[in-house]
Amino acid sequence: MEIFLGALILLAFGAAFWLRRAGRREQARAGIPVNARVVYADTGAWTRLEKPLFSPRYRLTGKPDYLAQDETGATIPIEVKPTRTATQPRYADVMQLMAYGILVEEKFGARPAYGLLKYRDDVFHIEFTDALRAEFFEICQALRAARGAQNVARNHADAVKCRYCGYRDACDEALD
Numbered sequence: 001m002e003i004f005l006g007a008l009i010l011l012a013f014g015a016a017f018w019l020r021r022a023g024r025r026e027q028a029r030a031g032i033p034v035n036a037r038v039v040y041a042d043t044g045a046w047t048r049l050e051k052p053l054f055s056p057r058y059r060l061t062g063k064p065d066y067l068a069q070d071e072t073g074a075t076i077p078i079e080v081k082p083t084r085t086a087t088q089p090r091y092a093d094v095m096q097l098m099a100y101g102i103l104v105e106e107k108f109g110a111r112p113a114y115g116l117l118k119y120r121d122d123v124f125h126i127e128f129t130d131a132l133r134a135e136f137f138e139i140c141q142a143l144r145a146a147r148g149a150q151n152v153a154r155n156h157a158d159a160v161k162c163r164y165c166g167y168r169d170a171c172d173e174a175l176d
Contacts, residue, residue, distance in 0.1 A: 039075065040067035053103035058140070064100040075104050077115040089117050089124040098136040101128045 042063045052063040066078035077100035081093060097115040105111040117124040126132075146152045154162075154173040162168060162175040 035071050037069045038066055039069050041065065053100070053107050055103055055106040057106060058102060058137075060099060060103060060140070062096075062099050062103055064097075064103075067104065074110065074112055075108050076112055077101055077104050078118065079115070080118040082118075082120055084119045085121055086119060087122075089119070089126065093117055094126055094132070095136055095139060097126050098128060098132055102133070102136070 052061050054061045064077040065080045068076050079097050101112050159175045
């Protein structure tokens with residue numbers, strides 16, 4: 001009986017070690033630092049929060065893929081783009097991550113110093129500088145101004161964007 005109990009305890013420790021190691025591998029694959037603790041996930045595999053993060057002050061809402069706390073206790077937003085490949089992060093993705101940084105600041109009362117943007121093969125560490133923050137708010141202001149406009153001009157020359165745009169049928173500036 002003692003041998004059986006000892007084997008069972010050994011097996012339980014082995015399983016716990018294996019699960020922890022597998023979890024750390026999966027965490028690293030998702031772009032989450034191994035020394036960070038995931039405090040929120042919106043990836044479909046986890047239970048979703050009832051509500052997205054919301055800032056009435058900035059009229060901003062969003063759901064980052066992950067929020068993690070690093071070893072200092074700071075909350076770090078993480079956005080995952082699993083099929084995207086690039087040597088540099090896309091501007092729109094950086095602005096999306098900046099929005100999550102602002103939402104984290106509003107929710108938890110502390111401004112994160114950075115966020116992580118995970119592409120298929122790379123993780124980009126995006127510093128939340130004052131300049132990036134100001135740029136984000138300029139974009140928000142322009143979007144709010146455009147919301148009331150009769151017509152908003154196309155802001156790109158990308159035929160692929162046009163091909164998949166939800167407003168293509170109503171657009172006078174569609175690229176073909």
